[in-house]
Amino acid sequence: MSETGWNYLMDMDGVLVREEHLVPGADAFIDDLRANHVPFMVLTNNSIYTPRDLRARLLRTGLDIPETSIWTSALATAQFLDQQRPNGSAHVVGESGLTTALHNIGYVLTDRDPDYVVLGETRTYSFEAITRAIRLVENGARFIATNPDEKGPSREGSLPATGAVAALIQKATGRAPYYVGKPNPLMMRSALRALGAHSENTVMIGDRMDTDVRSGLEAGLQTVLVLSGISGAETAELFPYRPTAVRGSVADLVHKVTEPLA
Template sequence: MKDRKVIESWLTDMDGVLVHEGQPVRGAPEFVNRMKQSGKPFLILTNNSIYTPRDLQARLARMGFDVPESAIWTSGLATAQFLADQRPGGTAYVIGEAGLTTAMHAVGYVLTDFAPDYVVLGETRTYSFEAITKAIRLINGGARFICTNPDPTGPSVDGDLPAAGSVAAMISKATGVKPYFVGKPNPMMMRSALNTIKAHSESTAMIGDRMDTDVLCGLEAGLETILVLTGISTQAEADRYPYRPSRVVNSVADLIPEL
């Protein structure tokens, strides 16, 4: 791999990198503390749009992480920012939880099911057939289709759950309209995160546990990419992809000496 600049800012995925199945990854709280002490800007990213940054801050605190609310960046925030840039003061019919609806309100959007500019699909643990039917009819009526992230499943202590990507596929099948996905692996997620902490891609590293989202997204945004083996992708699986991370480490604990 080509020589890169010294890392001056960090982006890191959350599930599979810092936490796994509701427990902190070994060395992860220490890694986050060291990032804070270094004074370098950082953001913790998640494709999950269910929770607000404040919710996630509290969840992480219960697992031993001390992070400010401002250091958490979700696909819900990225989606709201994207729509505010595209159509300021617009309207949307939203399927999702507080992490998405709060972000949409914060950028000045009106949430409505009357001729909205957009249908915005996010994560929820209670997808409603009625809400999905309404989304289909609104899209058929001309609303633009946005989805926070393409993940087909999400983790839970009981196993995988259907996620936004799977529901988006159902809506697309019914309408013939494909959504625009804002979250990873869209590099839009990376660029919005970089802008939030005023960082430059050439001196920023993205840490993730998935080759098909974290590494791909970081690569396409021009970041150094670091795959950790504490989540989804294994070394053997990583070797089968046509692209490579900048490097592979066992866990974020291995990165502490660099901070």
């Protein structure tokens, strides 16, 4: 437990950064957490990058976040597979963030009778790679996906994401994947374990009701919806559940990280 009794989990995109730019006040918020010795973990459903890559990305925006304080859906997926089937094998459709995480738990990456097909985010989806994944799932490989996000942003517009490609494989095979990342509360629980924290004194901050707030709520955390990402002021009213609090951005939490949410 932290000295203050509180711990924080927070999404990265839309909370700390947006389109490679710092969300105003995010640096002051991180500094406030450190000054008050409040443990925190930055989360992302994006499985493309390793924590080292993401640390470098955040440094470019002015945020100094150690690798040990970054938790990705790739790491959560690797931890899940290590618990389910230690020293197993997987065929991966994804990038270095996912392959590195699986290598680090001792998994063999192969397209010969793997235990799992693991689908993650990538910018190089190919017909050949998707066809191979479909055939392996048809032949009995268990189907895992890092996250259900159907699209992601870019400067040119929307990009197809893991959930969209997973839907294609599911349609072709009749086999639905098990999604490890948000909104699965498993993502929150694995981050809590990595942080050494408990749900009853942890706050989850996110900019999406359907992933960040939902998974935080289902994991027993207090939740904050911030309006610095994709959500507007009326977004919370569209869902059958509510966050503990709604704030404009993390800047509104500066000097309040040790206080109860109002």
